[in-house]
Amino acid sequence: MRIKLIPNFVTAALLSLSAYSCAVTPATLEQTFTLDAHNPLAVSRKGEQTLIPLALLNLDDDTNNSTYVAQINGSFVPSQLVDTDADGQQDSLLLITDYAPNAKVRIHVSTLRGGKLNPQYTPLTQAEMGVRVGGKKVGETWQGGEYQQVNELTNPASHTIGDKLYKYEGFGWESDLMAYRFYFDERGLIDIFGKRTPDLVLHEVGLDGGDYHAMNDWGMDVLKVGPSLGLAGVAAWQNEAIQPIQNVDSLSVKLQSGPLHSHATVEQTGWKLGEQAIDLRRRYSINAHSHLTYVQAFTKQEIPQLAVGIVKHNVEKLSYLDEQSEWLYLATFGEQSLADDQLGMAIFFRASDLHKVTEDELNELAVLNASKNLDFYFAARWAGEASPITTKQQFLNYLETTRQALNNPIKVTRAK
Template sequence: MLDFTQKAVLVATATLISISGCADNSDSQAAAHSEPVPVQIAAQSASSTSTYGTAPGAAIGTYAELAVRRGGVPGEDGKLQGGEYVPVEFMQLPDDHQIGNRLFKYEGPGWESEQVAYRLYFDERAAIDIFGKTKPQLVLPQVGQDGTDYHALADWGMDVLKVGPSLGIGGVGVWHQGKLEGVRQFASASVSVFNEADASGVQLQYSGWKAAGGERDLEMTLRIAPGSRLTQVHTKMETPAETWATGIVRHGLEPLVSAHDSGEWGYLATWGAQSLAGDNLGMAIFFRNEDLQQITDDEYNHLVLLNGGSEVQYQFAAVWRDENVQNREQFVAYLNATALALSKSNAVVSTDSSSIDN
């Protein structure tokens, strides 16, 4: 019987093979004599759901969407009423957009694997939130429809994170003169959604982002692979950042930090009773140790400060009500196994030990 860490490395290796499409015979023979390794299933495309608004149920894969209200009219409170949400592949943020006006289903784009779903607030908050799931399935088409409340526990799950004025989980910013500057002020923004064979996600463009004493254009891509809890983040700008920053919202818990000699990848994480359901939620940022400048805090976030430059890459993951991760010790084992798997594999998009039976 392989232990948890060994299984994580096997899944990482199998995922790399499945993505690259090549492996020598010795690798294949070694895998054949080990325990069964889960096979990554191709991502569900946006057209794979028969009717928009009906969840694909227990389908295995990934899905991303941005749903925009069509045919709605403003009520007395300024919120759009009536009409229906329609998925689009591209959207420019309207200049007159108001937070909470119900133009976007759950306030922005979302992306998911069958393990977990995430959403980004497509406005001047630019934070990332978590939809936890009660069982493995694709759920985003049904989330946020009129007459439903994703802050209350439903059969599929619920919004499990109180974000507040923080980055949420894995939001991006820069560190300037001892202070975090998130994507709060910008001239314009747009988002596109993609559903590909091996991953789904969103790409955001922020023009005229005011940060670090100037204006710059920021491109941010977030993608998730089947069977994975990890979202891979890749951000870039023509004007280099002095120090990139990302983080996790502070909920009064002691952060978990990987050892300095943990290998190529390290992590910053929190675990404890911090979900909106009042139970345990684990959140983690994974980063290359060679990119790390400092781990610190501000008023709202546990922060990872990463080397400056024109681009940065990191990953984040959330764990909620997972039968294999039910306490702090199991969460730490998950963190260490995932960091090791990332260090062993170049297939950083879909490497994740959460798909392994413990």
Template sequence: MKRFIPTSLAVLAALIHSHSFAYPATENISHYTVGNPLDQPRQQVLAIPLKSAPQGDLLVTANGAEIPSQTTATELLVALELDAQKHTDIAVHQLINGKPELSYPKQTYAELAVRVGGQVDDKGHYSGGQYHPVSQMQLPPSHSIGNKLFKYEGFGWESEQVAYRYYFDHRGAVDIFGKVKDGLSLADTGLDGGDYHSLSDWGMDVLKVGPSLGIGAVGAWVDNALIKPDPVQNMTVSIADGTLQSSATVTHSGWSMGDKTLDLTTRYRIRAGSHLTRVDVTADALAQLATGIVKHGVQVLTYAPDDGKWGYIATFGNQSLNDDDLGMAVFFPMSAFDSFQTDAANELVVLNNQPQAVHYYFGAYWSAHPNGPQSADEFKSLLRNEIEQLNHPFTLTPSKP
């Protein structure tokens, strides 16, 4: 790990200070107290909002020791571990005349890998060359499903606990890569000669998606029916790969739906140590959205408390492609909740559109993972724990040194 190395200006300032002269400050330091309000220990990534985009990374210390962090344009992300009902003090350091070089082990990853330098046959199928990650991509008009232009048919994002992929085409669905051990695996998934539908040393594709949303993808809810974002004039995606948080943002432009033409922007974000993907959806012209879980004829669980902040729709049972148990859940804010619905392919929750966009979470929990649920009761306990953490996030209070 690269450390926070003082610049020559900082060294000079220390020398001047030792002779009791005034000296220019080399860094701004902000202090905070972080609290865990739950009666259980937890590891979580805390987001500290930033008033403006910083010039370079910020460094964070707790009790004088450096802790992993990630700086984005709008947030400072900090990886914290707190015991039950405990607090800790952190300091955020911003170097005024320099930039710290930070390097921490990656705990999340996102990619869209595109074939470069290969050949295409008369059926439009690609081979040869190599896959290269790109930060942005517009779906080519000539793209067809299964033509091998993209690794695993689209873009993906992951924590060390689970991975997800989005079919970058008209299907508009999210699939699951289950893991049998913790670690990042997407970079090596979907390469020529591999088969992610068979169990490997990292795991496998565990979900049969079919015509459904898969898990957590979004569509419109109009006249008591789900409408996927198709047809559209074009689709684009942008990828943000980071140490503690990675995301993919897909935009459907010129979505034709009846007498309306609209744009739909959906951001999928995952953080270190979590099974949950947060989804932020912007579609101003829609009154209601729908998301949900593929229907596999297993147990369906719903929770929509009148006095709670978060609810869920979930399924559990033998529904993985490995012929074992898989739990899936969508967690939604009760402030947006309208109703639970179902259609031929999905178990759905309908959400009322919000002026500041709609957001919700989804998560997959495979029984073959070391911490995966081995029974319906274990899965229900896991759901309760996720709800508790959503209802009671870390507290953040500015403090004095």
């Protein structure tokens, strides 16, 4: 993958690095750090997320809030600054690479003093939304005009389900492997777009004249959500029953796309829950080469427990609930896609957060202790995707590989 650097950055003058962890090349105003990333598992890991905390870099004052490039084995690799704790401040450098069993990878990270690099990478993720502009409402639906991309939006009170104001009823996020969408209305639920191509496609989905419920070259909508919680929809858990998110005062979203990582932050305010009015913010993040979505949920008010659901479609339930593991999962697998083939859905959650696993008429449920914040992952695997999963054993292998990876993240340290 090619990288374009600002003209004043002279790549030929890159410092030949030893084991010393920081060096400066005055001729190019370059500051370089050497780090080691270690795979603690005795298995190979392909396309693995590697997060380098910026706190590991002893940045000079004039390189704070800078940009970076990374090298592995003498070659530049794509990287991206990310905000891991959703506080609005970039705190880590993300790169994605392969690891041999129990192996260490040396990474050189460079930045400029008094300048900013401008690397360009092929996008492998996006978060996007299209809203109709220039149209008019005919009966119950909007017609004419064109869908225009937005970075943030507050849902108007006049919007109704199915009125075609939004391209595919809301916003979406995707990697090169899988795509998801959020119903930007009173449902506030998640659906799955199964992808048959590594290309980014959401910006072309849901345009007038298209049908994402039918098979396309790129794939299709593969999940029937109905009145359930869909995949990883959340609800309060009270009196041994779910209390869905309904009757909110406002619904808004902010979208941010990057080459390796994209996210969508949705906020629902004034959710009426008994005598409380709850403000709930959720951020959905996805990385390149991954089916996983990472969910971070925050409330200003106490909610003791949240239920996270998977819609029931009369297929097999799978779970790993041994609390000796940091991460557990609840999943379903079987012929449950709208393409009439195999679809697997899973929620990964921390053992320390689990209250219980249960079910109701429409959903398999993981009830999690929430307080004011909670994080978990979800994923879908589809028989029609480029690397298909068509058997229960293949899906179980994916679930176990993912659980082990979550339990054993790549560890990054300063080189010695």
